[in-house]
Amino acid sequence: MAITFEQVNFSYGAGTTLAQSVLHDITVDMPTGKVTAIVGQTGSGKSTLIQHINGLLKPTSGQIRIDDFELTASTKEKELVNLRQKVGIVFQFPENQLFANTVLEDVMYAPLNFGETKEAAKSDAARALKRVGVSEDLWGKSPFELSGGQMRRVAMAGTLASNPSVVVMDEPAAGLDPKGQAELLSIVLELKNLGKTIIFISHQMDHVVAVADQVVVMNEGRVVAKETPRQLFNRELSWFQTMKLDLPKAGQLAEKLKENGVVLSRRPLDLTELAELINQEIGHE
Ligand SMILES: Nc1ncnc2c1ncn2[C@@H]1O[C@H](COP(=O)(O)OP(=O)(O)OP(=O)(O)O)[C@@H](O)[C@H]1O
Ligand SMILES: [Mg+2]
Known part of the structure; x- marks a missing residue:
């Protein structure tokens, strides 16, 4: 969409x-x-x-x-029902919205609310929980017994259970x-x-x-x-300062190198690219 x-x-x-x-x-x-x-x-x-x-x-x-x-x-509000099913929002700190007695019931809430049968809601919830990597032995537990990272995943599954096309x-x-962040990024991909x-x-x-x-x-x-x-991220450094935006880490390192007279051909996006550009610069390509 x-x-x-x-x-x-x-x-x-x-x-x-x-x-x-x-x-x-x-x-x-x-x-x-x-x-x-x-x-x-x-x-x-x-x-x-x-x-x-x-x-x-x-x-x-x-x-x-x-x-x-x-x-x-x-x-009008009543025109929005379909839209809400197609667009799922995961709010900041979504684990604050967990409420049900068990993980599975929490994730089943949205599909049930959209009018699905209990069986269908259960299979949607199971699919969503698997997708975000919440193992089955946790489904019967209280969401409040989980670690912060697990709670975040359960909350995401709650949004994904109704299979929205926009997330x-x-x-x-x-x-x-850091591990939780890396896993989150792979879920996004x-x-x-x-x-x-x-x-x-x-x-x-x-x-x-x-x-x-x-x-x-x-x-x-x-x-x-x-x-x-x-x-x-190839824009002028001064633009980022005006916007109060950071550069990616590799870009920040490249700026430090520049201060010491090492000018790379472009601003790298990640560390692999930074290493490649440094190798080019010192002639070890
Ligand atoms: N419910 C609200 N009532 C009145 N003003 C609000 C409300 N929510 C946000 N604002 C104001 O709207 C502006 C934009 O806020 P918003 O939360 O959209 O920013 P943001 O970019 O998401 O910020 P952050 O990175 O801190 O999450 C701010 O000036 C904020 O004070
Ligand atoms: Mg915000």
């Missing part, structure tokens, strides 16, 4: 004296079957933006097209240890391989490099760039 924002503006508390205008003239598309990363400093509007994709928030003006569905200020993840790796459209918010540029086909950069409620990681 392709997603297109057209001249979207959004204010919290629109029409009240406390109205706060947060998104300004957003026009951007997120293609089917691709991973779109959204980055930008804190408060730039990333979480606000993504909540428009399943109609949790509605634009104050402009429209969002999700396949053939059009979301505008006047879209939106708001900082899914936040707070996980597996979901992409299943043909899902993925929206991935992150503050970690190495994660963006690892999974993104395109990167949308937000600043003060506007989209200021939309390009491939290669194009983005």
